[in-house]
Amino acid sequence: VLLETVACGIxxxxxxxxxxxxxxxxxxxxxxxxxxDFDPGEDLVMGHEFSGRVLACGDGVDDLAEGTRVxxxxxxxxxxxxxxxxxxxxxxxxxxxxxxxxxxxxxxxPAGTDPQHAALTEPxxxxxxxxxxxxxAERGSAIVVGCGPVGLAIITALRLRQVPLxxxxxxxxxxxxxxxxxxxxxxxxxxxxxxxxxxxxxxGRRDAVLFEAVGVPGLLDEAMRxxxxxxxxxxxxxxxxxxxxxxxxxxxxxxTVSFVLGWTPAEFRECLDAIASGAIDAGSLVTGRxxxxxxxxxxxxxxxxxxxxxxxxxx
Amino acid sequence: VLLETVACGIxxxxxxxxxxxxxxxxxxxxxxxxxxDFDPGEDLVMGHEFSGRVLACGDGVDDLAEGTRVxxxxxxxxxxxxxxxxxxxxxxxxxxxxxxxxxxxxxxxPAGTDPQHAALTEPxxxxxxxxxxxxxAERGSAIVVGCGPVGLAIITALRLRQVPLxxxxxxxxxxxxxxxxxxxxxxxxxxxxxxxxxxxxxxGRRDAVLFEAVGVPGLLDEAMRxxxxxxxxxxxxxxxxxxxxxxxxxxxxxxTVSFVLGWTPAEFRECLDAIASGAIDAGSLVTGRxxxxxxxxxxxxxxxxxxxxxxxxxx
Numbered sequence: 110v111l112l113e114t115v116a117c118g119i120x121x122x123x124x125x126x127x128x129x130x131x132x133x134x135x136x137x138x139x140x141x142x143x144x145x146d147f148d149p150g151e152d153l154v155m156g157h158e159f160s161g162r163v164l165a166c167g168d169g170v171d172d173l174a175e176g177t178r179v180x181x182x183x184x185x186x187x188x189x190x191x192x193x194x195x196x197x198x199x200x201x202x203x204x205x206x207x208x209x210x211x212x213x214x215x216x217x218x219p220a221g222t223d224p225q226h227a228a229l230t231e232p233x234x235x236x237x238x239x240x241x242x243x244x245x246a247e248r249g250s251a252i253v254v255g256c257g258p259v260g261l262a263i264i265t266a267l268r269l270r271q272v273p274l275x276x277x278x279x280x281x282x283x284x285x286x287x288x289x290x291x292x293x294x295x296x297x298x299x300x301x302x303x304x305x306x307x308x309x310x311x312x313g314r315r316d317a318v319l320f321e322a323v324g325v326p327g328l329l330d331e332a333m334r335x336x337x338x339x340x341x342x343x344x345x346x347x348x349x350x351x352x353x354x355x356x357x358x359x360x361x362x363x364x365t366v367s368f369v370l371g372w373t374p375a376e377f378r379e380c381l382d383a384i385a386s387g388a389i390d391a392g393s394l395v396t397g398r399x400x401x402x403x404x405x406x407x408x409x410x411x412x413x414x415x416x417x418x419x420x421x422x423x424x
Numbered sequence: 425v426l427l428e429t430v431a432c433g434i435x436x437x438x439x440x441x442x443x444x445x446x447x448x449x450x451x452x453x454x455x456x457x458x459x460x461d462f463d464p465g466e467d468l469v470m471g472h473e474f475s476g477r478v479l480a481c482g483d484g485v486d487d488l489a490e491g492t493r494v495x496x497x498x499x500x501x502x503x504x505x506x507x508x509x510x511x512x513x514x515x516x517x518x519x520x521x522x523x524x525x526x527x528x529x530x531x532x533x534p535a536g537t538d539p540q541h542a543a544l545t546e547p548x549x550x551x552x553x554x555x556x557x558x559x560x561a562e563r564g565s566a567i568v569v570g571c572g573p574v575g576l577a578i579i580t581a582l583r584l585r586q587v588p589l590x591x592x593x594x595x596x597x598x599x600x601x602x603x604x605x606x607x608x609x610x611x612x613x614x615x616x617x618x619x620x621x622x623x624x625x626x627x628g629r630r631d632a633v634l635f636e637a638v639g640v641p642g643l644l645d646e647a648m649r650x651x652x653x654x655x656x657x658x659x660x661x662x663x664x665x666x667x668x669x670x671x672x673x674x675x676x677x678x679x680t681v682s683f684v685l686g687w688t689p690a691e692f693r694e695c696l697d698a699i700a701s702g703a704i705d706a707g708s709l710v711t712g713r714x715x716x717x718x719x720x721x722x723x724x725x726x727x728x729x730x731x732x733x734x735x736x737x738x739x
Binding site: 136137139140141142145324329334337338344345347348349351352353354355356357358359360361362363364365366367368369370371 | 451452454455456457460639644649652653659660662663664666667668669670671672673674675676677678679680681682683684685686
């Protein structure tokens with residue numbers, strides 16, 4: 110399906126990939142994930158969090174009228190293999206006016222959905238997947254370290270799952286405020302009170318579920334040190350550098366570290382429906398909009414996390 | 425309950441603690457586990473894998489006749505708090521003629537149990553706990569990296585749980601032979617074929633359950649690199665040094681790393697019963713016996729992993 114881009118969110122992975130494409134590809138290759146394999150020496154159009162308008166459909170796709178507004182999985186499929194739109198030399202992403210996706214991942218927007226907000230389906234699905242892979246719902250509480258786009262998506266999903274105690278930590282007052290607005294019951298500045306202490310003050314007991322949504326070296330080690338025994342640490346932030354941990358801390362505390370990525374089609378669908386129904390306030394995550402010419406400057410601006418959560422590129 | 429030691433196995437943690445007691449205690453303190461807290465400047469009698477003969481019981485314990493042979497949890501309890509026998513300045517372990525334990529963890533040996541083999545209950549329970557904390561039974565296969573005492577205990581437990589494909593890797597031919605004898609279906613020398621490749625050759629598909637039972641720096645990183653996507657890595661070896669991992673590999677592969685420790689009373693009981701019934705061939709793990717005077721030399725000898733699995737100290 111050929112789409113005209115309506116809006117495309119700028120993702121932290123793209124910020125990284127802009128400057129470190131070679132190491133990004135190398136890590137993907139070491140992981141045996143051909144989906145993220147591209148030639149960093151060739152041109153690349155990124156952008157994988159998008160909504161669009163149907164321009165044309167390939168043979169055999171007859172149920173999508175031209176002009177239909179849609180959210181879409183950023184995927185194409187050839188010969189039974191998936192390739193990631195936006196991390197492929199052959200399949201340009203949505204920081205551009207046109208994008209091609211596989212029909213199986215195209216979801217017409219429910220009536221009344223803001224077409225730009227629908228671009229947030231993908232990053233919100235990442236948060237929902239992280240929560241679904243965690244024990245947060247059964248434990249009844251969660252700690253979210255880092256309230257950038259990923260952390261806020263997790264908070265949104267925890268709220269969607271009606272988790273009764275959500276504690277969020279971030280250095281930025283603006284992000285803490287957003288976290289509270291999206292449903293965190295307690296927000297803390299880690300310089301004043303650690304996330305785990307704030308969780309205990311809020312009634313957290315025994316083992317915890319702690320989301321590491323920062324993705325810089327040292328944070329996993331800190332999470333392992335601060336987590337109560339038998340906790341689950343869910344690593345969502347994509348830290349591309351080697352990191353140092355102390356396995357003995359993990360063993361003595363009997364921790365589980367769950368590394369998560371992506372989403373399922375059902376989670377993607379659930380997030381789109383929640384945006385459509387207003388169960389998720391996607392608009393509050395959008396802190397800026399730029400056109401294609403403004404995209405490069407927006408990348409620079411996102412390096413200052415105080416000011417922004419999600420900037421939409423609107424061609 | 426005051427016991428006369430029948431036999432006490434030498435554990436890898438003791439080998440480490442002999443030379444690095446301070447870092448051992450420091451890690452335990454950082455983990456908030458008071459059970460392993462002792463003063464490394466004071467005398468310490470180690471030894472926590474033991475069987476014994478009842479000499480005397482404290483007030484209120486009237487169901488253990490003098491002379492009863494028992495296995496026992498290496499624990500005492502005072503004021504509702506447990507302390508680890510063998511890692512306590514106050515409660516000497518079983519590298520000695522007498523040991524005191526809490527009555528609640530004392531298990532009379534089933535009829536016909538070899539009283540020395542009963543000393544293997546504790547380390548075998550560690551393996552059973554690791555297997556129970558893993559998805560090995562539901563996945564129907566497992567990879568065990570390292571066939572020292574911990575790895576062999578895991579293989580024993582996998583066999584007890586009737587896991588149909590058990591692949592074991594070790595550099596030592598003697599240990600590989602033991603692994604095969606205890607029930608590993610495929611054994612491999614990692615210099616010739618990696619554990620994961622051997623598992624695939626044996627029919628392993630998709631995600632794996634991989635036990636890291638070596639406990640030296642670099643092995644977790646290697647496990648994360650070699651494991652198929654969505655695998656579970658179970659860390660059982662107690663690596664006391666800082667270690668380096670690449671979190672991006674974990675995220676891109678969506679790995680779960682489960683750090684495990686210890687056992688439950690039910691698992692301890694099950695292992696004792698399996699030793700008693702012959703379902704576990706505990707004797708094959710015993711590669712040496714020394715008296716108290718021979719213990720120090722036995723510690724040195726265990727640094728050469730080719731020759732030994734478990735040496736029993738028999739006072």
